[in-house]
C-alpha cells in the first residue's frame with residue numbers, strides 16, 4: 001500500500017481487524033520499525049482524537065511525529081493550477097508538498113469540505129494535491145468525502161463487541177445545529193460493506209447519502225423501523241447531500257434516546273453534542289462504546305502506519 005486515502009485501500013478487512021487486535025494486545029512490538037522516521041501531521045481543521053491518537057500510534061512504532069496547524073500557522077497555500085498568485089495565497093502546493101516531503105517520511109493531512117461547492121469537494125483537491133506533489137506516502141486524517149482512519153476504527157470496535165456472528169448495525173442520522181460533512185458517514189458505510197454484518201442506514205427524507213457510496217445498502221426513512229433488533233447504533237449528523245450542504249431538518253425527534261436504542265450498543269466518532277445528537281442517558285450508560293471506540297483510533301492508525309513503513 002502506497003497511500004491510505006480511503007477505505008478502498010483496505011484489501012482484506014478481516015485480516016486488517018485481526019492485525020489491529022494484535023497491535024492492541026502488544027502496542028510496542030514494532031517499536032523499532034519506525035525508528036528515525038518522521039511523520040508530519042498537517043491540520044487544516046480542528047481535531048482532538050485524530051491529532052493525539054495518530055501521534056500516539058507513531059510513537060508506538062518508534063517514529064518522530066511533527067504537527068502543524070496549517071490554516072493558522074503556515075503561509076496560505078494555493079491549489080489552483082496556473083493561478084496568478086496576487087491574492088491571499090503565498091505559496092503553491094507544488095512547493096509546499098515537495099518541501100514537507102524533505103522533512104517527513106509520511107505525511108498525514110486533514111482537510112474538511114467547503115459544503116458549498118459539491119464539485120470541488122468531490123474532487124478532493126487538497127488530499128489529491130498532496131498525493132500528486134509529495135514524494136512520500138499520504139494518510140487521510142479526514143478529507144472532504146472520507147475519514148478512513150475512523151472507518152477502520154469503527155470496524156475494529158464492532159468486531160470486538162459483537163455478541164453474534166452477523167450483528168445488525170444501523171447508521172442513524174441525528175440532528176445538529178450546524179451543517180456537517182459526509183466524510184465519517186461515507187467511510188462508515190464503506191467499512192460496513194466490507195464486513196459480515198446486517199447493515200442498514202436510517203435518515204430523514206432529503207438526507208440520503210451519495211447513492212454511489214450507499215449502493216445496495218437499505219435506507220430507512222423511519223428510525224424506529226430501522227432500529228428493530230439492532231445490535232449497534234452508529235450515530236452521526238450530516239448535512240443534505242442532495243441539497244448540498246444544507247440543513248433541512250433540525251427536529252429533535254431523530255435524537256438518539258435510551259428508549260429508542262433498547263439493548264443496542266451506541267457508537268459515535270466524537271465530538272458529540274449532548275442532548276442534541278444523543279441524550280445523556282445513552283452516553284452515560286453501559287450502552288455507550290464511544291470511549292473504547294476513541295481508544296481504538298490509536299490501533300487503527302498504528303496498523304496503517306505500520307503497513308506504510310513496511311512498504312517504504
Ligand SMILES: NCCC[C@H](NC(=O)CCC(=O)O)C(=O)O
Nearest residue numbers: 142180181183184269270271273
Ligand atoms: N472528526 C470527527 C468529526 C468532525 C466533524 N464534526 C464537527 O465538525 C462537529 C463540530 C461541532 O459540533 O461543532 C464532522 O462531522 O466531520
Ligand SMILES: NC(=O)OP(=O)(O)O
Nearest residue numbers: 047048049050269270
Ligand atoms: N473522531 C475524530 O476524528 O475526532 P477529532 O475530529 O477530534 O480528530
